[in-house]
Amino acid sequence: MNTIEVHDLRFAYTACTEVLKGFTFTLDERSTAIIGQNGAGKTTFVKLLKGLLRPTSGQIVFNGHDIADVSVPKLAKDIGLVFQNPNDQIFKNTVIDEVMFGPLQIGMSEDEAKEASRKALDIVGLRGQEGTNPYDLGLSNRKMVSIAAILAMNTKVVIFDEPTIAQDHDGKERLHEIIESLCSEHKIVISILHDMDFVAQTFQRAIVLAHGQVLLDSDPRSVFSRRDVLQHAFLEQPTTTQLCCALGYNDIFLSPDEFVEHYQTLKASRL
DSSP: OOOEEEEEEEEEEETTEEEEEEEEEEEOSSOEEEEOOTTSSHHHHHHHHTTSSOOSEEEEEETTEEGGGSOHHHHHTTEEEEOSSGGGTOOSSSHHHHHHHHHHHTTOOHHHHHHHHHHHHHHHTOTTOTTSOGGGSOHHHHHHHHHHHHHTTTOSEEEEESTTTTOOHHHHHHHHHHHHHHHHTTOEEEEEESOHHHHHHHOSEEEEEETTEEEEEEOHHHHHTOHHHHHHTTOOOOHHHHHHHHTTOOSOOOSHHHHHHHHHHHHHHTO
8 A cells, every 4th residue: 555654844934943843653555634824834845745845854755765865856657746837747739749848857668658648638528638738728627737747657655735726626626536536546545625615525534734834634524513623713614514514503514415415314204
């Protein structure tokens, strides 16, 4: 089983300002959302996972190996990152060349890279756009191109930075399916998110960060039941949870479908 063990992880950009203040947890094959306001330490943590920064102290151990001892190019074979802004990631003139770039860099042959890329484009709903310039696509589809580029690399870890940006309902449903599929392949899936509705309905685990510390680490229902802690992290409950609380329900409902099912069951029991 793939695991990332984080041991008393600390990081400071300057000697007087510690950004991460002793993270200790294990990331496993449960899909995990890392949530918190800007400045909580989410992006810094991801950069440490990718080897782009080195810890001030503590360790990140990936499948038994301290990643501080692994080069960034070698880590790229195992840990893929989808950027928040696809414009920061995309630089090729055609969709297929963009998606093939990563696989080629990690040693796939051209035929292997093309096959993996076409499969990835199928997954994100962009088959038929291989010859299109990515910048002729809308932002939502450029985001899907950047996701396909990482999926094609078949890394053991996939990190999404704000995957729901510019996505409509159908796009979010596709992302939900992609994340579930990656988990079924025993990959570690991590996402930085501000979209609490998507967190509640998609992820198996949520880690709440604030001021460089872990405030909560549990399943979404347990996390979103702690309104007091969420307020300390400047986070809100999912929309459905807020509405049901306002209506006087004590149970935590994470989605409209969940509440409707509960209501119908309750109504049927009274007949």
